[in-house]
Amino acid sequence: MTTAETAAQPAADTIGRPILELEALCKQFGRVNAVRDVNLDLYDGESIALLGPSGSGKSTLLALIAGFHLPSSGRIMLRGEDVSRLSPAARKIGVVFQNYALFPHLTVAANVGYGLKMHRWPKADRRTRVEEMIDLVGLEGLGDRYPRQLSGGQQQRVALARALAFKPDLLLLDEPLAALDREIRLQMQSEIRRIRRQLKTTLIHVTHDREEAMALGDRIVILRDGEVVAAGTPTDLYSQPKSSFAAGFFSAFNLLGVEDCRVISETAACVRWLGRDIEVACDTPLAGSGEVRLLVPRSGPRLGGRVARSELALQGELLDNVYLGDVAELTVRVSAGDLIVARVPAEEAGGASVGGSVTLRVDVATLRAITIDRPSG
Amino acid sequence: MTTMSRRRPQIADRLVRLLAKIVVAAIVVFGILPAVMVVLSSFSGEQFLEFPPRKWGFTQYSTLFHTSSWFHGVATSFELAIPVGILTVAIALPAVFAITSPHLSRIGHLLEVVSLGPLLIPVSAYVVALYLAFLRLHLVGSFIGLIFAQSLGAVPIAILVLASALRRIPRNLELASMSLGASRLRAAVGVTGRQLVPAIAASFIVAFLFSFDDAIFVTFLGGPSVNPLAREIFDSLRVGVDPVVTAISTLLMAFTATLITVGAVLRRRTS
Numbered sequence: 091m092t093t094a095e096t097a098a099q100p101a102a103d104t105i106g107r108p109i110l111e112l113e114a115l116c117k118q119f120g121r122v123n124a125v126r127d128v129n130l131d132l133y134d135g136e137s138i139a140l141l142g143p144s145g146s147g148k149s150t151l152l153a154l155i156a157g158f159h160l161p162s163s164g165r166i167m168l169r170g171e172d173v174s175r176l177s178p179a180a181r182k183i184g185v186v187f188q189n190y191a192l193f194p195h196l197t198v199a200a201n202v203g204y205g206l207k208m209h210r211w212p213k214a215d216r217r218t219r220v221e222e223m224i225d226l227v228g229l230e231g232l233g234d235r236y237p238r239q240l241s242g243g244q245q246q247r248v249a250l251a252r253a254l255a256f257k258p259d260l261l262l263l264d265e266p267l268a269a270l271d272r273e274i275r276l277q278m279q280s281e282i283r284r285i286r287r288q289l290k291t292t293l294i295h296v297t298h299d300r301e302e303a304m305a306l307g308d309r310i311v312i313l314r315d316g317e318v319v320a321a322g323t324p325t326d327l328y329s330q331p332k333s334s335f336a337a338g339f340f341s342a343f344n345l346l347g348v349e350d351c352r353v354i355s356e357t358a359a360c361v362r363w364l365g366r367d368i369e370v371a372c373d374t375p376l377a378g379s380g381e382v383r384l385l386v387p388r389s390g391p392r393l394g395g396r397v398a399r400s401e402l403a404l405q406g407e408l409l410d411n412v413y414l415g416d417v418a419e420l421t422v423r424v425s426a427g428d429l430i431v432a433r434v435p436a437e438e439a440g441g442a443s444v445g446g447s448v449t450l451r452v453d454v455a456t457l458r459a460i461t462i463d464r465p466s467g
Numbered sequence: 468m469t470t471m472s473r474r475r476p477q478i479a480d481r482l483v484r485l486l487a488k489i490v491v492a493a494i495v496v497f498g499i500l501p502a503v504m505v506v507l508s509s510f511s512g513e514q515f516l517e518f519p520p521r522k523w524g525f526t527q528y529s530t531l532f533h534t535s536s537w538f539h540g541v542a543t544s545f546e547l548a549i550p551v552g553i554l555t556v557a558i559a560l561p562a563v564f565a566i567t568s569p570h571l572s573r574i575g576h577l578l579e580v581v582s583l584g585p586l587l588i589p590v591s592a593y594v595v596a597l598y599l600a601f602l603r604l605h606l607v608g609s610f611i612g613l614i615f616a617q618s619l620g621a622v623p624i625a626i627l628v629l630a631s632a633l634r635r636i637p638r639n640l641e642l643a644s645m646s647l648g649a650s651r652l653r654a655a656v657g658v659t660g661r662q663l664v665p666a667i668a669a670s671f672i673v674a675f676l677f678s679f680d681d682a683i684f685v686t687f688l689g690g691p692s693v694n695p696l697a698r699e700i701f702d703s704l705r706v707g708v709d710p711v712v713t714a715i716s717t718l719l720m721a722f723t724a725t726l727i728t729v730g731a732v733l734r735r736r737t738s
Contacts, residue, residue: 206647
């Protein structure tokens with residue numbers, strides 16, 4: 091008996107082993123490298139968000155895992171078994187599609203029960219499971235409806251129930267919330283979190299929305315041009331970006347070049363920036379190779395007012411002032427090459443006019459230095 | 468807002484609407500009126516063709532139902548049209564799966580252009596070419612040959628109907644079905660095929676009507692022995708004007724209109 095068949099009760103040797111292992115996975119379409127040398131482990135109950143701009147290969151990667159494409163090279167291991175060449179049907183992986191892909195000729199109940207029927211569940215078990223799943227996603231009493239009679243959010247719930255009903259080892263979500271209005275999107279986001287906690291689902295979800303990635307992923311994998319450029323917990327990626335691309339993707343920081351850098355200790359360095367020597371913290375030791383960058387948080391700088399001793403006063407030209415409700419987003423040119431984007435309380439920015447000169451106060455304690463891998467290629 | 472600036476677009480609007488009305492009226496007059504004339508003359512009580520009829524009656528219809536040769540024609544038409552419908556769908560259905568397949572994008576395009584080719588060639592030229600080929604193959608006057616020839620003519624229309632329906636069915640449905648445990652064949656037949664049923668029926672009707680209404684293929688390729696209704700009408704008009712033709716035409720129009728309506732409803736259901 092293979093391990094996949096005893097999925098309900100993991101065999102001893104699968105405990106502590108990742109549910110899904112991607113080994114040097116590659117996919118070429120003609121001469122285009124859609125996925126390049128992706129290595130990834132996913133553990134039981136874990137959730138990974140594949141984040142990247144369109145064309146980054148994240149959907150292709152998902153299609154490879156689901157079995158809709160065959161890899162050009164590399165392996166996909168599911169519960170320790172090589173499934174790289176298996177048909178989607180043989181993989182026990184549930185998929186939620188971007189536009190839900192509900193069967194229009196079947197009722198909600200029949201949609202949810204489709205996977206059970208294909209996996210030859212006995213009729214009575216099927217009925218109880220379908221009812222259970224419909225209740226789980228909060229669609230009680232709508233089992234007899236057809237997909238076209240449901241709202242977008244409701245269709246999304248049906249898609250989720252259908253993909254989870256047959257107890258797959260892994261759930262894949264392809265841009266699950268992209269087609270929904272903002273309000274329903276946030277609601278669905280917390281729904282997915284609740285269902286995940288309840289069923290302890292292992293899942294991978296693809297998105298281009300960083301907030302969605304942070305809300306749904308225990309770990310985030312950032313893809314660009316088919317390659318993994320950064321991976322880590324949302325906190326790691328948000329506060330300690332390792333590449334300028336990752337930093338740019340979350341846009342929590344301004345990344346600025348420094349004129350000089352002297353390492354003081356493992357956790358501190360002295361950088362020369364805008365003609366001033368500043369002692370700043372570094373979370374990881376500054377490595378010998380790579381370039382040193384100064385991280386200036388977007389939220390934190392203040393506009394005008396008295397400059398405290400712990401603060402740095404940055405004078406510059408105000409290039410833009412966008413009112414966002416609670417905060418205003420200012421773009422300030424602090425030197426010839428350096429722009430700082432700062433989110434300051436809206437009432438402070440009210441009087442600042444574009445084109446004028448402003449002073450930003452930045453608390454030195456919020457600055458950090460990091461080493462960035464030199465952009466490859 | 469001043470009244471001037473509002474009135475201008477209104478005048479343009481009215482002009483466009485008036486033009487649309489004229490076009491529709493022209494369609495009605497030139498398209499439907501001849502049909503109405505035929506229908507009205509079919510209810511003439513005389514033994515000859517006249518319009519408008521001076522005496523109303525069912526003379527044409529009673530003559531029609533007492534002439535067995537017309538019934539032979541109807542029977543032959545069905546014997547031709549049903550196999551043509553089936554054969555056309557059997558050719559067009561696998562073809563559209565190939566044409567729309569994402570794996571064959573370039574060849575698919577080529578296939579589509581080639582398969583729609585017969586639509587671009589004038590029917591008479593096409594039929595003459597077929598006639599020459601049929602002479603060589605000794606197929607002139609054969610029933611089977613005619614079924615193949617008419618199917619050839621109907622395939623492009625069936626492909627248009629089926630391909631547009633198939634393109635409207637999201638590919639994801641099949642993938643979803645496979646991820647839920649269905650085999651490739653089961654996903655293709657049970658999900659995509661199931662969605663395609665109305666379009667398949669519609670393309671059958673289109674091919675059926677193509678054969679039923681066809682007089683050109685039959686005249687060239689049917690030889691003396693194959694005489695469906697459309698050809699009988701044609702031949703009867705060649706000798707002289709038989710008023711019974713008006714009754715046949717009226718019944719034929721009713722029959723065709725019913726089938727077209729059914730086809731249109733079926734096609735709408737696919738979307």
